[in-house]
Amino acid sequence: MAYTALYREWRPQNFASIVGQEHVTRTLINAIRTGRIAHAYIFCGPRGTGKTSTAKVMAKALNCQAPVDGVEPCNQCANCRSINEGLSYDVLEIDAASNRGIDEIRDLREKVKYAPADGRYKVYIIDEVHMLTTEAFNALLKTLEEPPPHVIFILATTEPQKVPVTILSRCQRFDFRRISLADIVSRLEEVVREKGIEAEPGVLAMIARRAEGGLRDALSLLDQCLAFCGNELKKEDVAAVLGIAGDESLLTFMKMLLAGDAPGALRWVDTIFAHGRDARQCLRDTIYFLRNLMLEKVGAADVEQPAAGEMEEEFARLAAEYSLERILSLLELLMRAEREIRQTDRPRLVFELAVIQACRGIKGQPGPQPRRPSEDEKCAGRGEKEGRRTAAGEKSSGEKVTRGREKAVPPRLWEQILAEVRKRDVPTYAFLVEGQMIEMDEERARIAFKASKSFHRQQLEDPRRRQLVEEVIAGLIGKRVRVEVCSFPEKGTAAEMVEKVKEVFGALVEEVND
Amino acid sequence: MLFAGRDDGRPANLPPFCLFTGTEKLLIEEALAEMEETIPAELRDFNVEVLDGRQASAARVVEAARQMPVFASHRLVIVKDAPYFKGTLAAEEEKTLTAYFQNPAPDTVLIFVANEIDRRKALVKLLASRGEVREFKPLTGKELDRWVEKRAEKKGFSLTAGALRELILRVGSDLTALEAELEKLSLYVHPRTTADEDDVRAVVSRTLEGRIFDLIDAVAAGKTALALELLRDLLLTGEAPVKIHYMLARQVRILLKAVLLREKGLPENEIISALDMHPYAARKTVQQSRRFQRQQLLKAMLLLFRIDQAIKLGEGEPAWQLEKAVVRLSQL
Numbered sequence: 001m002a003y004t005a006l007y008r009e010w011r012p013q014n015f016a017s018i019v020g021q022e023h024v025t026r027t028l029i030n031a032i033r034t035g036r037i038a039h040a041y042i043f044c045g046p047r048g049t050g051k052t053s054t055a056k057v058m059a060k061a062l063n064c065q066a067p068v069d070g071v072e073p074c075n076q077c078a079n080c081r082s083i084n085e086g087l088s089y090d091v092l093e094i095d096a097a098s099n100r101g102i103d104e105i106r107d108l109r110e111k112v113k114y115a116p117a118d119g120r121y122k123v124y125i126i127d128e129v130h131m132l133t134t135e136a137f138n139a140l141l142k143t144l145e146e147p148p149p150h151v152i153f154i155l156a157t158t159e160p161q162k163v164p165v166t167i168l169s170r171c172q173r174f175d176f177r178r179i180s181l182a183d184i185v186s187r188l189e190e191v192v193r194e195k196g197i198e199a200e201p202g203v204l205a206m207i208a209r210r211a212e213g214g215l216r217d218a219l220s221l222l223d224q225c226l227a228f229c230g231n232e233l234k235k236e237d238v239a240a241v242l243g244i245a246g247d248e249s250l251l252t253f254m255k256m257l258l259a260g261d262a263p264g265a266l267r268w269v270d271t272i273f274a275h276g277r278d279a280r281q282c283l284r285d286t287i288y289f290l291r292n293l294m295l296e297k298v299g300a301a302d303v304e305q306p307a308a309g310e311m312e313e314e315f316a317r318l319a320a321e322y323s324l325e326r327i328l329s330l331l332e333l334l335m336r337a338e339r340e341i342r343q344t345d346r347p348r349l350v351f352e353l354a355v356i357q358a359c360r361g362i363k364g365q366p367g368p369q370p371r372r373p374s375e376d377e378k379c380a381g382r383g384e385k386e387g388r389r390t391a392a393g394e395k396s397s398g399e400k401v402t403r404g405r406e407k408a409v410p411p412r413l414w415e416q417i418l419a420e421v422r423k424r425d426v427p428t429y430a431f432l433v434e435g436q437m438i439e440m441d442e443e444r445a446r447i448a449f450k451a452s453k454s455f456h457r458q459q460l461e462d463p464r465r466r467q468l469v470e471e472v473i474a475g476l477i478g479k480r481v482r483v484e485v486c487s488f489p490e491k492g493t494a495a496e497m498v499e500k501v502k503e504v505f506g507a508l509v510e511e512v513n514d
Numbered sequence: 515m516l517f518a519g520r521d522d523g524r525p526a527n528l529p530p531f532c533l534f535t536g537t538e539k540l541l542i543e544e545a546l547a548e549m550e551e552t553i554p555a556e557l558r559d560f561n562v563e564v565l566d567g568r569q570a571s572a573a574r575v576v577e578a579a580r581q582m583p584v585f586a587s588h589r590l591v592i593v594k595d596a597p598y599f600k601g602t603l604a605a606e607e608e609k610t611l612t613a614y615f616q617n618p619a620p621d622t623v624l625i626f627v628a629n630e631i632d633r634r635k636a637l638v639k640l641l642a643s644r645g646e647v648r649e650f651k652p653l654t655g656k657e658l659d660r661w662v663e664k665r666a667e668k669k670g671f672s673l674t675a676g677a678l679r680e681l682i683l684r685v686g687s688d689l690t691a692l693e694a695e696l697e698k699l700s701l702y703v704h705p706r707t708t709a710d711e712d713d714v715r716a717v718v719s720r721t722l723e724g725r726i727f728d729l730i731d732a733v734a735a736g737k738t739a740l741a742l743e744l745l746r747d748l749l750l751t752g753e754a755p756v757k758i759h760y761m762l763a764r765q766v767r768i769l770l771k772a773v774l775l776r777e778k779g780l781p782e783n784e785i786i787s788a789l790d791m792h793p794y795a796a797r798k799t800v801q802q803s804r805r806f807q808r809q810q811l812l813k814a815m816l817l818l819f820r821i822d823q824a825i826k827l828g829e830g831e832p833a834w835q836l837e838k839a840v841v842r843l844s845q846l
Contacts, residue, residue, distance in 0.1 A: 023716040038697070158752055160751065161753065169688075178747065331838060339827055
């Protein structure tokens with residue numbers, strides 16, 4: 001006998017065995033009981049939550065010759081059997097993804113007229129209905145507006161918002177829910193028991209988590225695991241199949257970043273380049289790890305699990321050890337680096353800079369450092385909370401002192417200006433914060449923006465905004481100066497990188513070769 | 515007798531012609547059905563004529579109206595999607611209709627149905643003075659509640675006050691949608707005859723706005739895990755990340771408006787009406803706004819602005835950016 005995939009073998013054959021959609025089954029059963037059957041239903045919900053299965057059960061229930069208890073399909077009679085085998089003339093399953101044109105729907109409209117052959121109703125099940133073309137939708141609408149009394153449509157979709165409102169409003173809509181982890185696990189347990197398979201504790205939960213609330217996915221994954229592991233499901237093997245065995249070395253890298261171990265992390269970067277691994281992919285994987293760590297930290301790890309076994313414990317430990325802020329800012333930093341690495345022809349430099357930025361201030365910082373903000377955020381500047389941004393501004397203004405011919409800007413002044421502007425007008429602050437004061441003397445203050453922030457620069461050229469900043473400065477230093485807005489003179493990135501390297505290593509710049 | 519009832523003419527309470535306008539289709543359908551009921555069911559085939567205004571010329575309409583009823587006291591001519599009452603109309607068409615309105619057939623009720631009309635037009639004024647213009651606006655407030663209650667009664671069940679509120683909150687004031695959800699609800703609670711709030715929550719579809727509202731509620735309550743779960747649901751049902759982001763920002767903006775109005779010292783009722791939403795939804799929003807400080811909401815705006823930037827710059831998966839946003843929002 002040919003092998004039947006688990007999800008087909010275990011497809012629910014009656015309402016009672018549909019998992020986790022009680023609100024749907026109960027309503028449908030009552031509709032059959034009271035004879036108030038709608039002409040069209042639409043089942044919405046994530047994949048693998050039972051939409052098509054429910055539609056088939058419904059079709060059988062409507063045509064069954066000897067329904068159990070008045071509603072449940074018997075799965076024995078000729079009608080039930082032919083529907084189960086997909087041979088029924090009365091129940092037609094259409095995959096809208098591959099039959100999406102107007103011709104198919106016209107064809108359907110032609111045939112809709114004929115009375116059912118064996119059963120009481122003709123049931124059209126249209127799967128993935130959102131894939132239909134506009135013309136096909138319009139044709140379908142015509143049929144839905146005046147359906148022959150013996151016809152019932154059951155539409156199924158994962159993306160109801162792509163279905164025209166005119167269609168939706170003609171259908172009785174049911175929203176299928178993601179199936180809870182517990183429900184999936186218990187269903188998997190049932191399967192495993194039935195098949196006489198040994199499963200290590202926790203294995204089924206691993207599979208269930210990966211399925212994201214879809215039972216079909218869970219069963220398919222179980223199938224894959226069985227094909228690989230035979231009749232004994234071991235944690236390690238399952239993790240390997242699910243691709244969550246996890247890269248130990250990536251985990252190590254993430255730990256080094258979190259701990260601020262710059263030398264270690266840089267050595268790691270060196271090895272991946274030496275081994276010719278795809279830097280961007282490594283970065284992406286690290287981001288994925290961190291994002292899962294974030295979920296773990298806020299207690300939402302149930303959604304998905306990054307790793308199994310020892311790695312699982314490791315994640316729990318890391319989540320306990322590091323602050324959410326640390327995890328988030330590292331995540332943001334790496335996400336930005338991942339974009340930059342795509343746009344640069346020096347991926348290694350970008351990667352290393354990101355690493356250095358990530359590690360700064362975590363180790364070897366003298367004096368009390370209540371929060372790390374100014375460190376990790378100096379670079380992560382954009383996309384952060386205000387408090388930390390100010391700190392970033394302060395630092396950079398302090399450091400710019402040494403740059404070229406520019407005149408010194410008193411330390412902390414920039415921070416004060418930002419804070420004061422923010423109090424008066426948040427939008428202006430939002431633009432100003434992207435700039436840096438690079439120069440200030442008796443008459444004028446120059447605020448520079450990176451080339452990529454030209455929008456912000458233009459906003460500050462607005463006289464009203466500029467005046468506001470001038471007033472704020474006057475209030476702080478007791479003297480009115482003219483505010484000038486400009487772009488950073490040099491091309492930005494290269495010189496900035498030099499700055500950053502200098503900040504970290506305290507080196508002296510002898511010469512810059514472009 | 516061949517022309518029985520013929521001499522009765524049109525019943526006195528029916529106008530010679532009328533115009534049904536407005537956006538509430540279900541109410542118009544109901545009014546039309548009511549009109550049809552003035553003709554005995556067995557005679558309707560001969561005495562009710564329905565025309566499509568997009569295809570029928572004025573002459574064709576008048577011709578239909580001038581026909582005589584068969585066995586019945588009067589005839590019904592219904593013109594759907596009538597285009598004659600807004601924009602410019604060919605002089606010929608206008609003349610034909612004007613002539614008819616001045617001298618209508620004695621035993622016909624001519625009904626036009628038009629979504630939109632221009633009341634300044636001479637033709638509309640003439641129609642209104644000699645016949646009737648009925649407007650079917652969406653129901654609001656108490657009227658809507660009563661309509662829902664009556665509908666439920668027809669289906670043999672009733673709603674608790676909480677269920678009614680939750681239903682309207684979830685569905686809005688679209689009567690067609692309300693009708694569909696009531697049908698589903700009545701089947702779900704069967705054989706019980708009362709539906710409560712939990713029943714409504716179990717079966718009635720939530721709008722995107724509603725789901726975003728719940729997400730923000732979870733954020734406000736510091737239930738980060740729940741908020742992430744709700745976000746996951748949205749993503750898995752195919753909502754575009756950029757749209758989810760937009761909807762989050764929109765809700766924050768409405769909340770900010772509510773908070774600012776309260777700071778100005780406006781009483782709650784005025785805030786509710788200033789929000790310009792359905793009263794139930796506005797009340798809920800005002801309740802939600804009490805859980806936020808102005809500063810928090812401003813920060814939230816700024817945060818969402820940056821997330822928007824990051825998504826559009828292509829920094830990582832948009833879905834992860836949203837997750838990060840939800841986590842950050844929960845920390846405000």
